[in-house]
Amino acid sequence: xxxxxxxxxxxxxxxxxxxxxxxxxxxxxxxxxxxxxxxxxxxxxxxxxxxxxxxxxxxxxxxxxxxxxxxxxxxxxxxxxxxxxxxxxxxxxxxxxxxxxxxxxxxxxxxxxxxxxxxxxxxxxxxxxxxxxxxxxxxxxxxxxxxxxxxxxxxxxxxxxxxxxxxxxxxxxxxxxxxxxxxxxxxxxxxxxxxxxxxxxxxxxxxxxxxxxxxxxxxx
Amino acid sequence: xxxxxxxxxxxxxxxxxxxxxxxxxxxxxxxxxxxxxxxxxxxxxxxxxxxxxxxxxxxxxxxxxxxxxxxxxxxxxxxxxxxxxxxxxxxxxxxxxxxxxxxxxxxxxxxxxxxxxxxxxxxxxxxxxxxxx
Numbered sequence: 001x002x003x004x005x006x007x008x009x010x011x012x013x014x015x016x017x018x019x020x021x022x023x024x025x026x027x028x029x030x031x032x033x034x035x036x037x038x039x040x041x042x043x044x045x046x047x048x049x050x051x052x053x054x055x056x057x058x059x060x061x062x063x064x065x066x067x068x069x070x071x072x073x074x075x076x077x078x079x080x081x082x083x084x085x086x087x088x089x090x091x092x093x094x095x096x097x098x099x100x101x102x103x104x105x106x107x108x109x110x111x112x113x114x115x116x117x118x119x120x121x122x123x124x125x126x127x128x129x130x131x132x133x134x135x136x137x138x139x140x141x142x143x144x145x146x147x148x149x150x151x152x153x154x155x156x157x158x159x160x161x162x163x164x165x166x167x168x169x170x171x172x173x174x175x176x177x178x179x180x181x182x183x184x185x186x187x188x189x190x191x192x193x194x195x196x197x198x199x200x201x202x203x204x205x206x207x208x209x210x211x212x213x214x215x216x217x218x219x220x
Numbered sequence: 221x222x223x224x225x226x227x228x229x230x231x232x233x234x235x236x237x238x239x240x241x242x243x244x245x246x247x248x249x250x251x252x253x254x255x256x257x258x259x260x261x262x263x264x265x266x267x268x269x270x271x272x273x274x275x276x277x278x279x280x281x282x283x284x285x286x287x288x289x290x291x292x293x294x295x296x297x298x299x300x301x302x303x304x305x306x307x308x309x310x311x312x313x314x315x316x317x318x319x320x321x322x323x324x325x326x327x328x329x330x331x332x333x334x335x336x337x338x339x340x341x342x343x344x345x346x347x348x349x350x351x352x353x
Contacts, residue, residue: 053296053297053324054321054323054324055321055323055324055327056323075297076273076301077273077295077297077298077300077301078297080297080300080301081296081297081300081301081324084300084327084331085324085327088327088330088331089327101274103274103275103276104275107275107305107309110308110309111304111308
């Protein structure tokens with residue numbers, strides 16, 4: 001695949017290396033001449049010096065034959081414009097933008113970017129996972145469908161302890177998909193499954209129902 | 221008319237004062253408070269420190285009641301983002317965006333933004349002045 005990366009910061013640089021290792025044809029676009037020289041010394045002729053928002057530079061990079069276009073700079077507006085130019089002027093089939101301000105994630109998708117990745121949200125989710133006391137962990141967001149997969153840890157004092165699934169009033173369109181209990185095989189809960197302390201529950205819920213789900217399972 | 225102007229540079233400040241003098245309700249946004257020195261002392265509108273590409277900031281600036289949005293910061297990309305948020309997220313009926321780069325202007329014009337490229341306009345005016353000598 002021919003992949004173009006805009007921005008030679010640490011995200012762009014390591015992404016470039018990883019994609020080269022996978023055998024892809026990669027072009028890294030970077031404004032700074034000294035950085036470009038460094039990349040060329042290390043990785044060979046994979047770098048083009050220039051502004052990834054400039055139509056002329058993009059044309060020089062052969063964007064029209066790119067399969068994927070990824071904008072990884074630290075500036076949201078630059079990433080959006082670079083992707084929009086690639087998409088609308090050069091008809092790149094897949095555009096991916098790094099989003100620094102989490103509020104821009106949905107805006108970018110609305111403005112036609114195929115995939116907007118919020119760095120802040122990703123870091124938050126990983127930190128949540130590492131904090132054992134945090135009752136609700138985001139595992140996966142199926143962005144376009146508006147569905148999220150979360151893990152909820154049931155504690156001794158949690159509201160759901162001793163209740164069966166049918167007794168719970170879960171938020172609309174939410175489903176408990178799996179109950180993981182120490183020393184037992186993970187089971188798909190039925191309406192009669194009774195939740196116990198220390199259970200880990202994997203649930204599917206519509207985006208935005210986090211608070212309601214947490215309240216019902218863990219309590220306030 | 222209720223107008224939000226993003227960017228209080230020379231153009232933004234001048235536009236704000238013209239509209240204000242005609243009795244329109246004007247809100248000017250700029251990330252740097254020092255830019256507001258360009259507004260005349262008679263300016264009766266609102267000057268807000270904040271980023272016009274930030275959804276929350278636009279709400280604070282009262283974008284839901286705005287009739288028009290103008291993006292005139294120094295950065296083409298910032299203008300494009302602010303203008304698209306105003307148009308596509310808040311459905312502001314009149315959105316105008318300054319884009320210095322004529323090629324980028326063409327792309328966003330094709331995408332339905334109303335844009336002005338000072339580069340093209342000014343070069344044309346200069347040419348006319350020169351040829352009229």
